[in-house]
Amino acid sequence: MRQSDLSASLIAVCIVVAQFAIGQEMQTGGQGGAQQQTPYSSMTPEQRAAATRAFLGLGAEPDKAAAERGAPLFKQNCAYCHGRQARGATGPNLITSDVVLGDDHGEHLLPFLKAGRPEKDMPSFATTPENQLKDIAEFLHLQVEEVANRGAYQVLNILVGNATRGRVYVASHCMACHTSESFAHIGTKFRSPEQLQRGWIWPTRSGDDALAAHATVRTPEGVAFSGRVTQVSDFRITLADQTSQTHVIDRVPGVDVQVSDPLAAHQKLIMALRNEDMHNVTAYLETLK
Amino acid sequence: MRAALPLCAAVTLVALAATAQNVAPLPPQISVDPQAIGKAPISNWLTFNGDYSGQRYSALTQIDSTNVSQLAQQWVFKIKEVGAQRGAPVPTIKCTPLLVEGVLYMTIPDHVWALNARTGEELWRYDWVDHGGHLVGQRGVGIWKSTVYFLTPDNWLVALNADNGRELWRKNYADARKQYFSTSAPLVIKNHVIVGVGGDAMDMPGFLDSFDPVTGALQWTWWSTPRRGDPALKTWPNEAASDHGGGMTWMPGTYDPALNLLYWPTGNTNPVFAGQGRPGANLWTEAIVALDLDTGKLKWYFQVSPHDTHDFDNTTAPILFDRVVHGKPRHLLAQAARNGFFVTLDRVTGKYLVVKPYVPLDYSSGLSPLGEPIPIPDKDPTVGGSINIVNASNWPAPAYNPKTGLVYVNSVEGKAIYYLTDDSAKPSGYGGTGDSIGHVQRVLQAIDPLTGTAVWKHAYPNLNNAPTTVGPSILTTASNLLMTGDDQKNAIIYSADKGAVLWHHELGSNESGGVITYLLDGKQYIVFGAGDSLYAWSLPQ
Numbered sequence: 001m002r003q004s005d006l007s008a009s010l011i012a013v014c015i016v017v018a019q020f021a022i023g024q025e026m027q028t029g030g031q032g033g034a035q036q037q038t039p040y041s042s043m044t045p046e047q048r049a050a051a052t053r054a055f056l057g058l059g060a061e062p063d064k065a066a067a068e069r070g071a072p073l074f075k076q077n078c079a080y081c082h083g084r085q086a087r088g089a090t091g092p093n094l095i096t097s098d099v100v101l102g103d104d105h106g107e108h109l110l111p112f113l114k115a116g117r118p119e120k121d122m123p124s125f126a127t128t129p130e131n132q133l134k135d136i137a138e139f140l141h142l143q144v145e146e147v148a149n150r151g152a153y154q155v156l157n158i159l160v161g162n163a164t165r166g167r168v169y170v171a172s173h174c175m176a177c178h179t180s181e182s183f184a185h186i187g188t189k190f191r192s193p194e195q196l197q198r199g200w201i202w203p204t205r206s207g208d209d210a211l212a213a214h215a216t217v218r219t220p221e222g223v224a225f226s227g228r229v230t231q232v233s234d235f236r237i238t239l240a241d242q243t244s245q246t247h248v249i250d251r252v253p254g255v256d257v258q259v260s261d262p263l264a265a266h267q268k269l270i271m272a273l274r275n276e277d278m279h280n281v282t283a284y285l286e287t288l289k
Numbered sequence: 290m291r292a293a294l295p296l297c298a299a300v301t302l303v304a305l306a307a308t309a310q311n312v313a314p315l316p317p318q319i320s321v322d323p324q325a326i327g328k329a330p331i332s333n334w335l336t337f338n339g340d341y342s343g344q345r346y347s348a349l350t351q352i353d354s355t356n357v358s359q360l361a362q363q364w365v366f367k368i369k370e371v372g373a374q375r376g377a378p379v380p381t382i383k384c385t386p387l388l389v390e391g392v393l394y395m396t397i398p399d400h401v402w403a404l405n406a407r408t409g410e411e412l413w414r415y416d417w418v419d420h421g422g423h424l425v426g427q428r429g430v431g432i433w434k435s436t437v438y439f440l441t442p443d444n445w446l447v448a449l450n451a452d453n454g455r456e457l458w459r460k461n462y463a464d465a466r467k468q469y470f471s472t473s474a475p476l477v478i479k480n481h482v483i484v485g486v487g488g489d490a491m492d493m494p495g496f497l498d499s500f501d502p503v504t505g506a507l508q509w510t511w512w513s514t515p516r517r518g519d520p521a522l523k524t525w526p527n528e529a530a531s532d533h534g535g536g537m538t539w540m541p542g543t544y545d546p547a548l549n550l551l552y553w554p555t556g557n558t559n560p561v562f563a564g565q566g567r568p569g570a571n572l573w574t575e576a577i578v579a580l581d582l583d584t585g586k587l588k589w590y591f592q593v594s595p596h597d598t599h600d601f602d603n604t605t606a607p608i609l610f611d612r613v614v615h616g617k618p619r620h621l622l623a624q625a626a627r628n629g630f631f632v633t634l635d636r637v638t639g640k641y642l643v644v645k646p647y648v649p650l651d652y653s654s655g656l657s658p659l660g661e662p663i664p665i666p667d668k669d670p671t672v673g674g675s676i677n678i679v680n681a682s683n684w685p686a687p688a689y690n691p692k693t694g695l696v697y698v699n700s701v702e703g704k705a706i707y708y709l710t711d712d713s714a715k716p717s718g719y720g721g722t723g724d725s726i727g728h729v730q731r732v733l734q735a736i737d738p739l740t741g742t743a744v745w746k747h748a749y750p751n752l753n754n755a756p757t758t759v760g761p762s763i764l765t766t767a768s769n770l771l772m773t774g775d776d777q778k779n780a781i782i783y784s785a786d787k788g789a790v791l792w793h794h795e796l797g798s799n800e801s802g803g804v805i806t807y808l809l810d811g812k813q814y815i816v817f818g819a820g821d822s823l824y825a826w827s828l829p830q
Contacts, residue, residue: 054375054376055375055376055423055425056423056468056490057375057419057421057422057423057424057442057465057470058468058490059421059466083715085713085715087715087717088529088715093529093533095491095717096467096491096492096493096533096717098467101464101466101467101491102464102466144491147490147491147717147718148468148490148491148718149490150490150718150719150722153710153711153719153721153722154710155672155674155708155710155722156672156708156709156710156712157672158672158673158674158708159673160671160672160673161673194674194708197674197706198706198724198726201706201726201727202726202727213752229752230752231751231752231753231777232750232751232752233749233750233751233775233777233779234749234750234775234779234781234790234793235779235793235795263728266727267727267728270676270704270726270727271649271704271727272651273676273704274676275667275668275671275673275674275675275676278673278674278676278706279673279674282673
């Protein structure tokens with residue numbers, strides 16, 4: 001797996017391209033930074049993919065249109081030996097191969113494909129038109145991208161639970177705090193079943209005062225403050241009271257802090273929730289349109 | 290294949306030469322005695338962990354509980370010349386600086402600084418132009434005689450003149466196009482520069498390299514997964530899976546001079562979350578391995594997470610210490626593993642004394658006869674989602690204090706939903722995702738390594754979840770101080786025996802690198818990175 005002298009000289013060609021791509025990212029302020037500041041759940045799939053691509057320092061971006069043209073060509077000419085996704089069958093896995101990973105846009109793959117590897121029964125594709133070989137190269141690069149860029153990953157169909165059992169779970173576990181009103185039309189309130197699954201297990205606090213942590217703080221002088229906690233550490237607590245006035249209180253000796261968290265029951269649920277119950281409840285809530 | 294010359298370093302050299310002609314201070318004449326490396330740090334800090342034990346313990350007592358309230362900031366060095374790096378809007382210091390003869394060596398990805406430890410002034414800077422790699426962090430340099438060793442994101446070992454930052458040689462040890470990248474600090478022992486590597490976006494095998502400190506010639510390579518003919522291959526379905534099985538050597542290991550053994554933690558298995566294509570225990574990923582320093586040959590292993598499917602990357606330092614157990618002196622090793630288990634082993638044999646959860650977890654049905662946690666298959670990532678713990682620890686350094694006999698770790702308690710996004714028979718890459726759900730709480734723990742039980746805990750109050758890739762490291766001293774920080778920009782000093790808060794100070798950012806302490810001109814300093822700034826504290830005068 002170590003870089004040979006041959007591949008070192010091949011890489012020298014590619015570095016010019018990589019350096020250009022990195023420079024562009026730096027000029028746009030570092031997209032990876034956006035990844036850290038914006039929660040993944042708030043990003044579009046395209047933003048996730050772009051941010052992760054920049055963050056990981058992935059190489060040249062595959063040409064998706066060319067890859068689409070290359071897909072049937074790969075299936076027809078290569079998949080029998082190398083597998084449908086080029087992950088290997090009777091022939092080797094191509095997405096982890098030195099030749100593929102050392103190539104940006106066919107500059108190494110095209111000569112390789114034209115020559116073939118007769119000693120390993122890999123035929124020559126010398127008679128295949130060059131534009132088709134380029135499309136096959138882009139198809140391979142897209143297969144690599146779909147593996148290496150985890151920001152482009154998509155969850156599959158997560159609705160694997162039993163809705164009837166989910167309804168029973170909700171009836172027996174949730175109604176001490178909730179009413180059926182809590183769940184009305186909940187299946188329409190999220191972008192995807194995955195968001196629904198996250199959302200019922202751990203509701204988003206922001207913008208919902210009823211879900212915010214509240215605290216009462218008493219100073220040694222007997223002054224009391226109550227309000228929504230905006231942040232708390234060992235040394236300070238910040239509250240917003242009913243008039244939205246902010247109080248910053250240093251937690252010096254004698255200051256008493258009592259915090260109540262309306263999501264405490266959900267945290268307890270999370271620490272003990274079984275996978276089957278999670279799937280069943282999500283399947284049930286998804287039916288509440 | 291040559292990168293641009295380090296122009297800034299060259300310019301600095303000219304400036305230094307000019308200074309030397311006009312003013313009294315000469316350029317530093319650094320010369321580290323190789324015999325001194327790995328000894329207990331007093332007036333220097335010569336390795337990532339200070340010595341080879343990984344204890345991050347200082348015998349210094351000038352700063353203690355009676356005067357800690359007088360601690361005063363001596364200087365701050367703020368990185369100004371480096372802008373946003375890929376993945377970080379502002380540069381973040383995640384290194385443990387080295388201190389040698391009044392010079393501090395500090396890094397971020399692609400950059401090395403030498404600073405005057407008395408003033409925080411820059412002596413020289415070395416800039417690398419990377420061609421790929423992941424800039425998520427840089428843990429620091431290694432040093433030997435007059436040479437500083439630095440690892441670049443795109444996997445070059447660069448040797449620099451310690452006095453002026455001039456490049457002596459460079460050596461490429463892994464291909465960034467295969468998604469190998471480097472964040473580690475080289476560990477220098479005798480005539481070996483030990484270099485680990487990272488990268489798990491593609492399915493590549495991990496390895497550990499040993500290089501000659503003078504020439505950069507490769508001395509040996511140890512692969513994290515078995516090759517053809519090795520009996521350990523039976524823990525993989527086939528040779529191809531092992532050849533692409535991961536097990537990166539992300540972080541510096543530890544070393545026992547008497548046994549001449551390196552102790553290295555190995556990282557997550559590949560494919561990361563999708564384990565269906567690699568049935569078996571998948572040796573030697575997710576393990577602590579003991580390697581002969583001079584040959585790189587495996588002496589023993591203990592696999593902390595057999596067949597991992599949760600990115601339980603076993604990166605946390607294995608700390609070496611000696612104790613009397615049932616009347617017998619024992620040479621031990623302890624690790625607060627990222628999979629939530631606290632592990633204490635006999636470091637001569639690799640046999641376990643303690644394997645016990647130190648965070649709330651329910652993914653294991655018990656221990657194998659060898660002491661390995663047995664995972665419950667239902668807790669593996671699935672298409673519908675599977676709840677399991679978040680990483681209970683990560684790369685930020687833990688510590689051990691021989692006076693209290695306790696191991697200290699900033700642990701993380703909480704859960705995540707893990708989805709399988711690739712349910713094919715031949716998954717590749719990560720093959721899944723894991724996002725935390727609910728509140729994720731950082732808890733400082735003082736754990737008795739002979740029982741695996743916490744003697745005290747301190748949960749840091751915070752409305753926000755503990756960040757995933759940045760966290761405070763730990764240092765303790767003979768004067769019963771424990772130095773660390775929270776996730777709200779506070780540097781905090783606790784009593785090591787009881788966990789009482791003795792001192793705190795709000796910084797510009799969260800502590801983000803290793804905390805070190807040393808005696809310079811008779812004064813004990815505490816130095817640490819927080820965001821883009823390196824801070825130096827001591828008592829007044």
